[in-house]
Ligand SMILES: Cc1cc2nc3c(=O)[nH]c(=O)nc-3n(C[C@H](O)[C@H](O)[C@H](O)COP(=O)(O)OP(=O)(O)OC[C@H]3O[C@@H](n4cnc5c(N)ncnc54)[C@H](O)[C@@H]3O)c2cc1C
């Protein structure tokens with residue numbers, strides 16, 4: 025990698041190390057003189073509140089951007105015009121940089137953000153590990169799943185695999201929060217940000233007709249709805265697991281559960297939503313113009329979507345075939361994908377939810393106190 | 395190309411706002427329509443893709459429009475800017491059409507937004523397009539497509555063959571081949587001629603070669619000239635164009651809205667000899683930027699140089715390119731390729747003439763110079779707080795006034811009356827209403843109202 029030296033036009037003397045930030049700054053200077061896109065999303069009003077952008081402010085705007093692409097198709101200055109505006113791509117590049125630079129170790133983040141193959145490899149590795157554990161530990165005396173993998177083995181593997189990545193994400197987020205000048209979070213900020221997430225307001229392009237994704241400038245809510253399915257599906261699955269854990273420890277009700285138990289109802293509905301959502305998002309992604317995103321991470325993003333699909337589809341299969349002779353293989357397959365998902369949490373697209381949430385909270389803060 | 399062989403009821407020449415309004419309306423009235431757009435798809439939509447709003451009458455608050463802006467006030471505003479050079483019947487027709495057009499636009503995919511930050515003064519009179527003119531154009535192309543309108547891009551119309559009172563054929567170049575169509579009716583909506591610099595230079599003098607064209611390079615007036623050569627009636631003066639002072643670093647074409655510079659009232663402006671040449675503080679900028687287009691055009695090499703200091707840098711909308719910046723006037727002069735000693739003298743003279751008093755950036759504050767010519771009659775504060783900032787100014791042409799004369803049905807006129815099957819809409823006939831001057835948002839008004847009239851009339855004629 026060669027360091028890139030560009031001369032800063034603002035001060036004419038500071039060498040600049042960061043091409044992605046500089047490109048976003050260049051484009052935003054033009055947007056700030058134009059302002060046509062002011063009503064599409066939260067990015068432009070935040071941009072127009074300031075005249076010059078510090079690096080941290082650019083990173084904040086990048087994470088605020090939902091890549092809805094409305095501003096791109098509406099822009100009179102896209103290539104081949106010499107201004108070559110492409111806000112969604114410029115911000116996607118900055119976003120990637122933030123996510124990768126704030127992860128440690130960075131090289132892992134770089135690898136998994138970029139490479140879908142690496143994600144698949146980790147998933148297979150996790151699957152292999154669990155298969156080996158299962159064989160080694162076979163003959164456990166639990167019922168159902170725990171006959172394949174004893175409960176304490178599962179806990180020994182998954183507790184650290186869940187806690188450690190979360191800590192890693194928290195460390196990165198903290199660094200980001202300090203970099204963008206974030207303040208103490210109040211309940212009002214949090215509530216407003218959650219409201220925006222709950223409806224994915226910024227994927228609706230201001231007027232509510234949705235974003236421009238799979239068919240150039242045609243507005244559609246498909247991506248928004250599929251993301252909702254994915255996100256709520258994921259949250260339901262997460263709730264299912266939590267419910268199971270609570271029932272296990274607090275009420276001494278270990279798995280397996282019946283179809284009409286809380287964990288199963290949550291898990292099955294969540295799994296179905298997640299399957300539909302991820303398949304849909306993957307399909308839309310193949311239709312969208314890659315030039316309006318960070319192109320070098322396309323593979324890693326697709327890998328992330330498919331990993332989520334693998335998590336949900338194997339989970340559903342597991343419910344369906346829990347009483348068959350395939351149980352051990354299905355269980356290890358499902359747990360393998362779940363393990364990979366957790367391990368990759370700090371190093372993959374999965375961080376987007378955390379950073380975007382942080383950006384939405386910060387935006388509420390700047391709206392109220394500048 | 396299969397499209398070219400079909401029998402169309404109507405061919406629409408051009409692919410901007412007026413053309414699309416005509417095409418959509420005609421298709422909704424049952425006509426088979428073909429749009430011939432000279433630009434490639436990425437640059438479709440002419441000057442309309444650069445717009446941000448249209449001026450709309452309303453008798454009470456209407457969605458994004460505040461207060462009341464009635465027909466009479468609208469018409470009086472028009473009278474003022476055109477100094478009476480308008481056609482009252484056509485003007486009132488356009489104005490009255492706006493209120494209903496607002497709904498029509500919404501129905502066809504246009505979304506409005508409140509007036510943009512920095513443009514509060516227009517919130518009563520002008521409805522802004524969410525995302526700007528290109529999103530409007532995109533929405534209209536989607537609607538046209540869904541109505542079965544065919545579109546050819548990079549199809550430049552070169553000639554409309556007139557026999558007696560009828561246009562019998564449309565000739566155009568497509569894929570390097572000369573093509574011909576014989577539709578029943580034709581709507582021309584191909585804009586003005588400002589992108590033909592040679593034509594501008596013939597009308598204006600050689601200085602025009604140095605002008606920047608704010609909008610599309612595809613409006614070269616080919617069809618306009620072709621029709622004028624075949625005896626259609628002309629309105630407007632070829633030597634007139636709407637020109638404003640814009641950032642001198644703007645691209646030759648298509649720089650659009652962002653190249654405007656709002657800092658002149660807080661500056662001194664000098665020419666290449668580092669001499670001031672006009673009162674920078676005569677009035678608020680929106681009322682003066684068109685005058686400065688002409689003033690700069692009259693300077694050597696058609697450039698001006700704006701100089702402000704750090705006191706004023708945050709008083710105007712941010713510029714598209716960062717200003718030149720230096721710690722001394724001399725250093726700034728070098729960066730601006732001016733003679734440092736001469737600029738020093740001019741600045742010193744100006745500074746010494748500043749009388750002092752209260753400064754109010756948003757109103758005429760009467761803070762004037764004493765004892766220099768030209769005087770600066772408002773906002774005159776000494777340029778003495780480094781860092782200093784510099785911009786260059788050039789003349790940017792928005793549109794030309796020369797056009798086709800039409801009647802209330804948008805029918806193209808000859809000295810002997812109207813042609814049977816030719817209608818015109820938008821910039822190409824705007825001279826019928828706008829003899830001089832300009833009213834922000836009136837271009838889209840004319841295009842929308844007359845585009846719709848032309849589309850309906852043409853469809854009715856062609857499907858009968
Ligand atoms: C920077 C800028 C900002 C503006 N902002 C506003 C605003 O906010 N509000 C407002 O009301 N007005 C505004 N105007 C004026 C406005 O753009 C015009 O009045 C309006 O767009 C004219 O619409 P039209 O359809 O007649 O022409 P255009 O939109 O210019 O369309 C002309 C079309 O004809 C095509 N064409 C030209 N020659 C040929 C040929 N020989 N064969 C085939 N096709 C051809 C062109 O490619 C183009 O598609 C602005 C103008 C500029 C330059």
Ligand code: HEM
Pocket residue numbers: 089090091221227251254255258259302305309325326328329332373376377378380381
């Ligand atoms: C704070 C909550 C969240 C926000 C604000 C958010 C926002 C977004 C946005 C704006 C996109 C589209 C742009 C892009 O691809 O970067 C996206 C994509 C995606 N999100 Fe989320 N998300 C959140 C939580 C989640 C959760 C919990 C999941 C599921 C685990 C999830 C899964 C996905 C997937 C699969 C994609 C598609 C990736 C792609 O197309 O490359 N998101 N998210």
Ligand code: SF4
Pocket residue numbers: 054055056058059060061062095096098099100101109111525526
């Ligand atoms: S993306 Fe283009 S149209 Fe939108 S604000 Fe920026 S420059 Fe203007």
Ligand code: SF4
Pocket residue numbers: 061064065066067068088089090091092093094095096111112115226
């Ligand atoms: S892509 Fe969408 S969310 Fe991002 S800046 Fe553009 S309009 Fe805003």
